[in-house]
Amino acid sequence: MKSLRVQPLSSTFGVINQYNLMNSHISRKINFKKINNNNINNNNNNNNKNNNNNTIKLLSPSLLSNHNSYQQYNINKFYFNSNYNNIYNNNNNDNNIIFSSFKRSYSTSIIEYIEDLKDNILEKVGNFDNTKKIDREFVLNKGNLNYYFEKISPPKKFSSLPPPPIANQKPHSIEIHNTTINDPYDWLRNLEDPKVIDYIESENKYKDIFMKTQIKPLSKKLKSIFKTVFINHPSDDEIINGFKLIIKDKKLFRQRVSDDNTQLLLSEGDNIGGYNINLRSLVSFKFSEDNSLFSFVTEIDNSENKVCIIKRISNSSSPILDVIKNVSSIEWGKNNELFYSQYDLISRRTHKIFKKTIKNHIKLNEEEFNPSELMIHETNPSNFLDILKSKDNEFLFYMSNCKISTLIYYTKLIENEAVTSNSHKIMLSRVDNLEYYAEHNGDEFYIFANANKGDLNIYKAKDTIENGKFSDLELFISSDIGSMIRDVDMYQNYLVISDLHMFKPRIRIIGKNPETNHFDKSFEKVVTFPQEVIELSMGVNSDYRNNDSFCLSYCTPTENITPIKISLKDGTITKLGESKESGPLVINPENFETKMLWVPSKSDSSIKIPLSIVYNKEAVKFDGNTPCILHGYGSYGAIYNQNYNIEDLFLLNAGFIVARAHVRGGSELGRNWYNDGKLLKKKNTFYDYIDCVEYLFENKYTSSNYLIGRGSSAGGLLMCNVALNYPHYFSGIISQVPFADVLTTMLDHSLALTIHEYDEWGNPNDLEVFNYIKQYDPYSLLDDPKIQSSLKYLPNLYITGSTNDFRVPLWQPLKWVAKLRNKLKSLKSDDSPLVLLGIDDDSGHFGPSDRNSLSKKWSFDLSFIFYSIKKSISKK
Numbered sequence: 054m055k056s057l058r059v060q061p062l063s064s065t066f067g068v069i070n071q072y073n074l075m076n077s078h079i080s081r082k083i084n085f086k087k088i089n090n091n092n093i094n095n096n097n098n099n100n101n102k103n104n105n106n107n108t109i110k111l112l113s114p115s116l117l118s119n120h121n122s123y124q125q126y127n128i129n130k131f132y133f134n135s136n137y138n139n140i141y142n143n144n145n146n147d148n149n150i151i152f153s154s155f156k157r158s159y160s161t162s163i164i165e166y167i168e169d170l171k172d173n174i175l176e177k178v179g180n181f182d183n184t185k186k187i188d189r190e191f192v193l194n195k196g197n198l199n200y201y202f203e204k205i206s207p208p209k210k211f212s213s214l215p216p217p218p219i220a221n222q223k224p225h226s227i228e229i230h231n232t233t234i235n236d237p238y239d240w241l242r243n244l245e246d247p248k249v250i251d252y253i254e255s256e257n258k259y260k261d262i263f264m265k266t267q268i269k270p271l272s273k274k275l276k277s278i279f280k281t282v283f284i285n286h287p288s289d290d291e292i293i294n295g296f297k298l299i300i301k302d303k304k305l306f307r308q309r310v311s312d313d314n315t316q317l318l319l320s321e322g323d324n325i326g327g328y329n330i331n332l333r334s335l336v337s338f339k340f341s342e343d344n345s346l347f348s349f350v351t352e353i354d355n356s357e358n359k360v361c362i363i364k365r366i367s368n369s370s371s372p373i374l375d376v377i378k379n380v381s382s383i384e385w386g387k388n389n390e391l392f393y394s395q396y397d398l399i400s401r402r403t404h405k406i407f408k409k410t411i412k413n414h415i416k417l418n419e420e421e422f423n424p425s426e427l428m429i430h431e432t433n434p435s436n437f438l439d440i441l442k443s444k445d446n447e448f449l450f451y452m453s454n455c456k457i458s459t460l461i462y463y464t465k466l467i468e469n470e471a472v473t474s475n476s477h478k479i480m481l482s483r484v485d486n487l488e489y490y491a492e493h494n495g496d497e498f499y500i501f502a503n504a505n506k507g508d509l510n511i512y513k514a515k516d517t518i519e520n521g522k523f524s525d526l527e528l529f530i531s532s533d534i535g536s537m538i539r540d541v542d543m544y545q546n547y548l549v550i551s552d553l554h555m556f557k558p559r560i561r562i563i564g565k566n567p568e569t570n571h572f573d574k575s576f577e578k579v580v581t582f583p584q585e586v587i588e589l590s591m592g593v594n595s596d597y598r599n600n601d602s603f604c605l606s607y608c609t610p611t612e613n614i615t616p617i618k619i620s621l622k623d624g625t626i627t628k629l630g631e632s633k634e635s636g637p638l639v640i641n642p643e644n645f646e647t648k649m650l651w652v653p654s655k656s657d658s659s660i661k662i663p664l665s666i667v668y669n670k671e672a673v674k675f676d677g678n679t680p681c682i683l684h685g686y687g688s689y690g691a692i693y694n695q696n697y698n699i700e701d702l703f704l705l706n707a708g709f710i711v712a713r714a715h716v717r718g719g720s721e722l723g724r725n726w727y728n729d730g731k732l733l734k735k736k737n738t739f740y741d742y743i744d745c746v747e748y749l750f751e752n753k754y755t756s757s758n759y760l761i762g763r764g765s766s767a768g769g770l771l772m773c774n775v776a777l778n779y780p781h782y783f784s785g786i787i788s789q790v791p792f793a794d795v796l797t798t799m800l801d802h803s804l805a806l807t808i809h810e811y812d813e814w815g816n817p818n819d820l821e822v823f824n825y826i827k828q829y830d831p832y833s834l835l836d837d838p839k840i841q842s843s844l845k846y847l848p849n850l851y852i853t854g855s856t857n858d859f860r861v862p863l864w865q866p867l868k869w870v871a872k873l874r875n876k877l878k879s880l881k882s883d884d885s886p887l888v889l890l891g892i893d894d895d896s897g898h899f900g901p902s903d904r905n906s907l908s909k910k911w912s913f914d915l916s917f918i919f920y921s922i923k924k925s926i927s928k929k
Contacts, residue, residue, distance in 0.1 A: 201919040260890065274912075326362065355896050356859055384449060402805065409426075429474070458486065459490070499512070539553060547600070558589040613632035681712060714742045761918050769791025770793060777831060799816070860898045
């Protein structure tokens with residue numbers, strides 16, 4: 054490896070951010086519709102005013118969450134869930150997949166480099182379908198693990214690997230609470246140190262040796278399979294301000310519905326302001342109210358750096374008006390005023406909101422801007438700014454959020470009247486334990502708040518409220534017992550609520566009382582879904598005056614994204630199409646059992662833990678010998694969704710049980726479920742996960758020889774913890790970008806976001822918090838004599854990290870693995886567990902996005918899983 058890009062030592066540490074009562078409200082999706090070439094022209098004569106919300110909301114796959122913002126947006130044509138599957142959302146005949154240019158990994162041999170380069174070229178040449186060449190039986194064998202075991206290191210013994218790399222120790226200590234914390238691997242935080250780079254190279258080489266000597270035949274076979282998977286999602290054909298967005302031949306168009314005139318907006322590979330445009334990297338995309346201008350935010354690298362680009366829609370190419378760096382979110386006001394939030398590059402904290410005005414009387418190529426005007430500056434390091442516009446286009450909201458409170462500044466948007474830096478008012482005074490966001494309808498604000506750390510309720514207040522108190526609000530709808538409001542969508546005459554009732558999604562539609570012209574709970578319809586395990590996602594639905602139907606989509610572990618629409622008048626569901634798939638991983642959902650189990654907690658008899666599972670009905674014999682992968686997360690109040698996942702799909706075909714433990718620390722059962730898994734109750738997360746493991750064992754779903762644990766980020770912390778405390782429960786564990794060094798991280802005030810994270814993990818400068826974190830922190834646990842005595846029983850471990858990860862810095866997994874290896878070096882080689890560390894110098898926190906890298910990643914992950922089970926069985 055020649056060089057590593059150094060990341061700022063700021064971290065969100067755990068990553069999937071917060072309970073996020075705001076997050077789902079703004080997660081709107083839009084499908085791109087394919088069109089015929091004969092409809093494409095660059096005619097643009099539409100500058101008509103439109104009162105609808107001119108917003109296309111998109112989500113980058115590398116933005117599962119963001120401490121800078123409660124809102125992220127989703128491109129649904131390319132990305133069908135928050136995992137890595139997005140690259141496969143493609144019509145096999147249209148050849149519309151956009152591939153990243155090949156980049157050689159520093160640890161790849163020249164032979165592998167040539168093979169990968171050849172594969173990459175073949176992918177770019179055209180329609181390359183190897184489906185017929187794939188042995189279908191290899192994929193769909195319903196539990197015959199020998200089919201895979203035969204391709205794992207037949208001529209070599211498991212102990213044939215060379216000794217693993219051992220990092221040097223250098224004296225470093227922290228004095229606190231009359232205690233000395235020795236941290237001899239603190240030096241690994243300096244990614245500019247050549248010795249750190251050498252250590253990273255040695256870990257990657259060790260992983261490569263394992264791959265070549267133990268699993269290469271299986272990994273190669275799996276990689277060839279993943280390259281033949283194609284998925285094409287139907288469009289929901291939503292019309293936004295009289296237009297549809299369309300992707301064709303790696304170009305983004307806007308088609309006017311009235312006459313099919315089509316305008317070219319962006320092309321894949323466009324160089325704008327020195328940045329090459331990747332359509333998959335769009336974060337948000339919005340039009341001015343007069344439809345003459347559009348702006349978009351796009352990621353420019355795997356470090357999640359973003360820029361905002363402003364263009365004018367023209368008859369020919371769209372002229373570039375400006376490029377603004379470090380932008381998180383954007384909104385158009387009236388009068389061609391663009392508002393944008395900007396983050397600090399070191400801390401990644403969104404701390405300023407600006408306004409830029411475009412003078413629309415200027416001719417093309419003679420554009421003039423007033424200088425950007427600062428609207429608001431948030432100086433508190435715990436708070437992050439965001440921008441929202443009400444759906445009726447009447448108000449602009451500046452939101453100042455932290456983990457425990459919100460402050461909203463609002464300003465009225467008026468035609469021909471400029472917004473100034475002193476025109477905003479405060480909606481509610483900031484108080485701890487009150488998070489909220491707002492919408493507007495008629496003459497009222499509808500405020501969605503979770504007062505006193507409770508679940509989200511809906512309140513009302515007049516739109517003239519200023520510096521109000523929580524007691525000034527009128528309660529409109531409260532979360533029922535066992536229910537949690539997740540998302541709210543506002544229309545002129547309807548209020549749509551998406552909530553969870555006992556962890557099962559449903560839709561509530563509330564109409565207006567014709568006599569009062571206000572929303573009335575007595576005019577409510579409830580829409581439920583037959584699937585026991587299902588994930589709903591609201592569509593864009595930007596037409597505020599729509600009184601007909603609204604779009605959303607659903608998916609299950611065995612059904613890919615399916616767009617539907619629901620009638621606002623009677624709740625009737627209409628399916629808009631089904632995803633079409635080709636390749637060897639296609640499954641029939643009817644052959645699989647999907648259900649929600651409720652696991653009794655052994656630490657609290659009043660608690661039952663949701664455990665969602667799916668498996669092939671013919672493969673599971675309930676004799677304890679079925680392979681199983683158990684995913685876990687349980688932090689920041691994130692709801693661990695049951696999405697359609699490519700890797701899980703392969704495992705289901707192979708006869709695995711795929712399970713997710715919805716442990717405390719998430720919000721699956723409401724705000725209290727989150728509160729019971731954070732701060733001084735964090736250990737409940739680990740207890741719940743192990744309760745789920747033991748439930749699977751006791752009910753003969755699987756056993757320790759067949760169980761794989763998997764988690765990422767804060768879920769990686771979970772995996773490292775249970776590996777040390779319950780090593781005999783697993784054959785293997787995959788811990789991706791783990792937050793593995795909690796204590797020393799939270800003691801380090803030089804990290805920009807440490808103070809911000811106190812609300813999740815606690816402040817260890819407090820002795821009680823210090824002692825508590827020390828009891829579960831994986832890095833600290835390695836100093837526990839009891840843990841050290843059981844290290845020889847560790848399952849196989851595969852730990853990952855990335856040099857481009859600013860959320861969980863690379864030194865987190867580096868330090869933990871280095872310390873673990875030091876503790877293991879006294880063991881005999883036959884007793885020493887397999888520990889692999891894979892460092893990626895290309896992708897970020899959420900892994901790779903190009904097809905070739907994804908195929909390699911998936912094939913290695915799955916090969917490691919089969920290897921671990923085979924090794925565990927062989928020890929019987």
